[in-house]
Each structure stands twice: as C-alpha cells, then as structure tokens.
Amino acid sequence: MNVIACWHTLVSSLERHMNMEGNRSPTKTVDSSNPGNGLAARILDFLETVSPSRNGSVLRGKKMFGSMVDVGCGDGKSTLLFAPYFKRINGIDRSKAQITKAEDAMAKHPPVSKSSISFQVATGEKMPFPDASQDLVCFSRSFHWMELMSDALKETRRVLKPSGCVAMYCTSFPKIERQISYEEVALGRAVSEMNKRSNEMLDNFFRNFCDMHPRCSLAVDDRYQRIYDSIAVENLAKRGSKFIIIDDKDLAIHKRCVSLTDFSDSLRAYAGYKCAMLALKRLEMDTNPLEDLLKDLRFLWGVEDLSDDEIFLNITWDVSLILCTRPARIK
Template identity: 55%
Template sequence: MHVHTKVPHQSVKKTRNDILPHDGSTIARRIVCFMQAVSQSHNVSKHARSKMTPKFESMVDVGCGDGHSSALFAPYFNKVTGIDKSKAQVIKAEEYARTLDPKSSSCLQFQVASGENMPLRDSSQDLVCFSRSFHWMELMSDAMREARRVLKPDGCLAMYCTGFPKISKQLSPDEHASNVTVKKNKKANELLDNFFRHDCEIHPRSVLAVDDKYQKIYEAITVDHEPRKGSKFIIIDDKNLAIRKNFVTIREFAQMLQSYAGYRCAKITLSESNSQNDPLNDFVNNLKSTWSVDKLPNDEIYLDITWDVSLILSTRPAKLK
C-alpha cells in the first residue's frame, strides 16, 4: 500500500474535480450523525438518525475550495475553519461567506494552509473533514498525522470523494420511459465516460476517487479502537450516498464541464499543437445526436445528473499504513 508516496510535481497544475454542484447537505448530515453516535456511544452503523445533538464546537474543512463545502457544516458547529493552499480559492470562500445569512457566515473563517500543516492547536477540533481533497494531499501520511494531532481524543475524521457524473435525459410531457430511453441514456454515459477518460487529461490521483472510491485509503487507516476488521469505529459508505441535480440544460452542463481541470489541461495541449478540435463541442453534438434532439437549442434540453459519493467515517485515526 503506497498511498503515502509523494506524487511528483506536474508541469500543468491539475486541481480536484470542481464540477460538483454545491449540494452536499446529505453528506454533512451523515457525518454529523456519525459524530453524534460516537459521542453517545451508540451503534454508529445505524448513524443515530432519530436525534441531532446540540452544535459541536469546532471543525476544519481541508481543501475547502470556494467555501461551499464548509458552509454545509455551519448549522452543526459553532466554528468552521476552511483551509486551502490556494489564496484565490480562499478569497472566493470569503466572498461566498459574505453572501450567506449572518448566523451562518459568523461561524465561518478561512485560511491559506495545507492539510499537511494545519494552523490549529493540538486536540482542538471535533471534526477534520477532507471534502473531495484527501487524494490531492502531497503526503497523505502527513495529512493523517495532522488530522490526529488537531482532533480531540473523541473527535472524528471524515473524507469523501465523488465519481464522474452520470446523466439521463429529462423526459418531456409527451415522452415515456422505455427500453429505447434506457439504451440511449446508457450510450450517453458511455460518451461522457469517454470524454473524461480519453478526451481530457485525467490526473493519476483522480483514480483514487473515480475508480478506487477511496477503498485503498479506507484499508490503510487504522484507529485507536480495535479490532480493525469489521470495526464500528471506521466505516465506508459507497452504496447509499449520491448527489443529484435535476433540470440542468445541456448548456449549463457544458459550462460545468468547461470548469473541469482535465478538460482545461487538454485544451492547453491542443492549443500547443495548433489543433482546432474541441472535445467538449464534439461530446455535446454526439450527445444530442444520441438523444435525437440535434435540432433543439442547448438551453431547451434538460438533464438529470447524479454523482455517486464514497464516504469514509472514522474516530480519531492512529495512522495511515
């Protein structure tokens, strides 16, 4: 297991998948329910869904990006600290916080920092959460040691990742679901997968999130409580969680894809070779052809989008093997 190995610096910066819609309230609630169960010594596998405890004191959102993931935890914590290595992202996070209601924004703060060197006191945090960011840590073992250092003895660790989105066409009032519809949606997702894997420049680290679903990371985490195998103190949930966004036009979806780092890197490579090809335009045209809507404008074709989520929940970690 070599998840702690440092990945060589790439000449072209590749950031984490940034096309996820800002709708992760279900994830935040699942994490807090786990914390509640741990704090009350309940069976954490049931997630203690019946009640929510009063607010926890403090948490850190590692790799907070533009702050949306941090804001999801505002209802559950008195203080939420978001950290990101990018100053530009921290500025965006601070700007976003100012758009929220005063009660939410007052508990949010953001700093430029890395997960391997958190600017936080020992044993000060109830939760350390890596929001789609753990696989981007330069040294994962160092990030895990930092998580242990800043967590309270009864604190919890959470990390989650998402796969590539899956799409289906929104049916119009005069359309009905059929085997033909299923086949067309299957073909549409094959086109989308090809776009990500072959037309874009997917970073090796993304494999941990997209294909491995954090399984190797899960297997590498050890906790203070034993036994490790089948332990209720560390769980992985990759079957029940998903983020959905409905009634998205093809135009809006294309704009999401334009923000994907792998696509931006591919565009740079194409421009350097003086190529006029645009894989995104090709994908959109092929998608419309698959759904037999070639003549419709992109803002009149609606999709449903689903992101599968893999979530690791743990009590205070001992180390990363």
C-alpha cells in the same frame, strides 16, 4: 516521470509512510449541488455515536458540537453543510481564489445558523489550529490531492481532540439524464437506453480525451478503498470505529435542472480538459472533442433544433465516504 511511474510512486509512498491505507422541461436552473443533509447527517451521527458524552451540547433543541475543519473547502458549499451543527467552522483551501469565492458567497448568502464560520488559505498538511482543538476534520473531495497523505493524517491526529473523528469523501465522474417532456414519454422514447448511451459517451470523454491525473483513480475507480485500507485508528477493536460507505444512493450529490450550457461550461473548467486542449494546441491540431461530444449528445437526444439553453439535465455524482475515529500514531 511517466504516468505509470507516478502511480507506482504514489502507491508505494502511501503504503510506506502510513504503513497501515421524467418531467417537463424546466425554465430555470436549480442549484442543489451540495451533498445535502444525507451526508452531513451520516457524519454527525457517527461523531455522536463514538463520543456521545464528550463532544456535543444542546442548543435550541439541536445537537451542537464545538469546532471542525473543512479541508479543501473550495467555494464553501461543503462547509455550509455543517453550519447547523457546529459552534465554529474553519474552511481551509490551498487556493486563494477559492477562499475568495467562499468569502464572497458567505457575504451574499449567510447561513441561517449560530455557527461562526471563517475561511483561510492553508493546507491539510499544515493546519493553523492548536493541538487537540477540533471535534471533526472533514476532507471534502480533497484527501487524494494531499501532497503527502501521511503528513495530512499526522496533522489530522494533532488537531483532533482524543474523542474527535475524521470524514473523507470523494465523488465519481458525473452521470447525466436529460429531462424530457411528457410528450416525449408518450411517444415511447427509450429513456433508460438513451441515458445509458449518454453516460457511456461522457465516460469515454473523461477517460480517453481528458488528461486525468493518476490520483483521480483513487476517487473515481478505487473509491478510496486503498486509502481506507491504509488508515489505522485508535481503539479499533474496542469501538469498531472505522468503516467505508460506497454506493449509498442516499449520499449521492444531485444537481437538478441544469442547462446544457452550464454543464458544458463546467466541463470546460475541468483541469483534465484544459490540459488536454493545451496538448492539442501544441500539436497544432484543430479539433475539440468536447464540441464533438455535445454534438453527438444532441443527435442522440433528437434535440438538434433546440439551443443549449433549452436543454436541461439532471446530474448525479456517486459518493464514497470514510468515517473513522482519531488516527493512530504514525511513525
């Protein structure tokens, strides 16, 4: 089945089954890749607003909720966002390797929290939790990867308490800015134009070289709008309890002071890049568009005399967020 056919099958399945859808160069890398308190706070505010008297309790001056599931938790960074706010947090992912990473990270850097956090291999279509046991189900950049989204929504409805909520968020392709020195600013470098051109080149790399899965467009281009339109929730007219947030800069994911070495390694780990490179290998083509991109960026930035470990970037991923109360019954 070709890409266009896959896309039309995906959309028709969705509609049919759900029936609704300027600094000095730094000396080290600072990891701030989590969406941060902005995203967690927005989700928790919604949860408290739609069910203020039934979900939460106060512990040491903080609002504490009962239990939640982080679906597609990956290496656990998204899960830790909620550690200060829930008594129990369950991180699930279909990848055993990712669960191992999350458990290792938790062992090395346990959260300063009273939360009980556990990770296990499981899917959003079949969650290993009792009926009506969760206050929140959060799909962390994962809902568009559910094998059958309608099944994931049915399972979400099953495990959520009647007063529970759903959060789904996705991200755009990364946007980059090179960190430049005061000296370069003084020389009048056209920083905004340079950043604009850098991101045009990066976007071209993702779209025209990488083998982008059709479902990625639900996150990158559609920004979950079609998924939002497909979801029906209980008591919508009464509560006004479903909305989508797009392009809110307060929710953006930021990663500061990333070396070009680390950024290029992350691009090499991208599944779309790996698939495209395998295709080139089968065709016996001795070319690497990622190396060409890095070379062009270094030329654009005028830093050909620096090593990749001496070039630092700020990276931003825009976030789209869906918040809603318990999904309605799905036939």
